[in-house]
Amino acid sequence: MSYATIKGLSVDTAFQTFVEGQCLPGTGVTADQFWTGFAGIVRDFAPRNAALLAKRAELQTQVSEYFATGKSTAPADQETFLKDIGYLAPEGPDFQIDTANVDPEIAQICGPQLVVPITNARFALNACNARWGSLYDALYGTDALGDLPQAGGFDPERGARVIAWAKAHLDEAAPLNGAAWADITDISIDGAALALATKDGTVALADAAQFVGHSTDKDGLQIYLSANGLLIEIRIDASTQIGKTDPAGISDIRLESALSTIMDCEDSVAAVDAEDKILAYTNWMGLMKGDLSETFSKGGSQMTRRMSPDIAITNADGTPGTLKGRALMLVRNVGHLMTTPVVLDENGAEIGEGLLDAAVTVMLAMHDLSKSDGARNSTQGSVYIVKPKMHGPEEVTMTDDLFTAVEAMLGLPQNTVKLGIMDEERRTSANLRECIRAAKHRVAFINTGFLDRTGDEMHTAMQAGTMMPKAGMKSSAWLTAYENRNVDIGLACGLAGRAQIGKGMWAVPDQLAEMLRVKSGHPQSGANCAWVPSPTAATLHATHYHKIDVKARQAEITAGGARSTLAELLTLPLTDPATLTPEAIASEVDNNAQGILGYVVRWVDHGVGCSKVPDINDVGQMEDRATCRISSQLLANWLEQSVVTEAQVMDAMRRMAAKVDAQNAGDPTYKPMAGSNDSLAFQAACDLVIKGTAQPSGYTEPLLHAYRARVKAQ
DSSP, rough: OOOEETTTTEEEEEHHIIIIIITTTTTTOOOOHHHHHHHHHHHHHHHHHHHHHHHHHHHHHHHHHHHTTTOHHHHHHHHHHHHHHHHSSOOOOOOOOOOOOOOHHTOOOOOEEEETTTTOOOHHHHHHHEEEHHHHHHHSSSSSSOOOOOEEEEEEEEHHHHHHHHHEEEEEEOOSSOOOOOGGEEEEEETTTTEEETTTEEOOOOSSGGEEEEEEEEEEEEEEEETTTTTEEEEOOOTTTTTGGTTOOEEEEEEOOOOOEEESSSSTTTOOHHHHHHHHHHHHHHHHHHHOOOEEEETTTEEEEOOOOEEEEETTTSOEEOOOOEEEEEEEEESOOEEOOOOOOOTTTTTEHHHHHHHHHHHHHHHHTTTTTSSOOOOTTTTTEOOOOOOOOOHHHHHHHHHHHHHHHEEETTTEEEEEEEEOSSSHHTHHHHHHHHHHHTEEEEEHHHHHHHHHHHHHHHSSSOOOOOHHHTOOOHHHHHHHHHHHHHHHTTOOOTTTEOOOOOOOTTHHHHHHHHHHHHHHOSSEEEEEESSSHHHHHHHHHHHHHHHHHHHHHHOOOOOOOHHTTOOBBBGGGGOOHHHHHHHHHHHHHHHHHHHHHHHHHOOOOOOEEEEEOEEEEEOHHHHHHHHHHHHHHHHTTTTTTTHHHHHHHHHHHHHHHHTTTTTTTTTOOOOOOOOHHHHHHHHHTTTTSSSSSOSSSSHHHHHHHHHOOO
């Protein structure tokens, strides 16, 4: 890397050229304005960031000493201690957030949310365009019906099952008076009104207000219905293979699916240098400008994917209207911990990567803010940044102040940038009300991040005793309290109708029948969005929001009062090691070792931050740094508590390396780990466990970044 000196900073020269030549033109911000402002941000916030990280470490040391000396783990005793050391902040009076100019996809409409690595343009485009998805395709091509399609051509019997399922769903989501959707023989528009007929005569929607409007194009007629605010598109085209066999000529049913998507610069990417950061920012810029495209080969043909346009319709009252064709895009910045070599401070030290992300992602979003017509990301003139891995209200306050400084640097009105608080650290969930208060003018999102939150639970109480196996965590007292309190506190702070309250990922992307069976629990919990692993999963998950009125559910929860207590949240997920059989211990170690290796080898050797990785039973699981944090911290805890020895862990690592090698045997770019003395991926995976107790908050990023940088240097 070569550097240029700019305003006292050392800036990677390729990055300088990128910012000044590609990013700034069109924003109205000059290079001098940007670099002067950014140098001031580094000067003001770097020492503050360092002090907050030092406080994290100090609090963790105090908590570890408390547990290591055999002090009481009883929640009441923990609470007293945590208040004494300042871990638990004093709670102020009741309040309501007053975030303004929030887009309806966040404030009003409830539905699925995607999270995708911003460094993969194809994935980013898929997520952006996942605002709409075919229910017929989602049912036909997955196990949603209970089985998978057979190889070969179109199966008419399966097609009939798909259509029956979809129309039965319409009977629930948009019921008719005196008929079922399977009875409809004709769909037309009379003036601007919806006209439906069966062989026995005309029928109507039970609730006429569900009809939103219609459109016509070369493919025929499309009618639009609304179910709990989510749109349903029924396509009528009797010339298609499906439409010509349908009594009403229905060729497809498309659902408004991924209302929003988080373009991720953090857990799902591997960005360790200027090259990686430029790629991430380039894709975000393309999304904000609206011109991102990607050409790729599929089925032997070249294809180019672009961002979907908005949809012109005629409203139910006959006036012209527009429906958004793209998901509302948020961007997840890096947290406070990591640094980047892209910019060095006046002492030659790497600056906080989160500072760079804030300045650049907001600056690039100005390409969207400056649009006066055409498809826009935010029609309300807002930028949405999700900020992960903040520990407590002081760190949220710094983020709020950082965004204010970025807005001033770029000439934007204060609170243009909206904040998403990732409730994924123990100190944040224990202080969630005060975290929200710290940014009450810009909070637009909170969520429960089960994966990272579990890793932090383990690391925080590393010295308290033996952690229960991973499977037991899902039924632990702290987790139930965490899920309930997140929603309860969010509602009490006025997020309903103003912000998203989110739930976590469905982590098994090929098991969508099971997702359909159980993920209705997320809207039922009062969460108005929840993460899904693919556009197809978003379409299927949307059916839950058709059936469940989340706003009504939120009102019920509010009326019922708090469902969990801080004491339950502070109940540690410990187990008596004497109850763990040697077989159970060996199985748990193998399971975690295989998961760590399967994920880390792709991260370190290939720079893939999130992917579907086969687990020990060869079932594909969505893995990212959060899942890796759980596995590594569990094994680190068992080492610390002498449940296993380092020799046992290393034996499992070597055996599981051979298994992961076999699972990747079909990849010609894969570098085997088993029996290799120079596999940096294998060394990284082992370090995550052996050195896991010493990692800051148990995070995997420092080690993964260091090893990935070594691989790139080679």
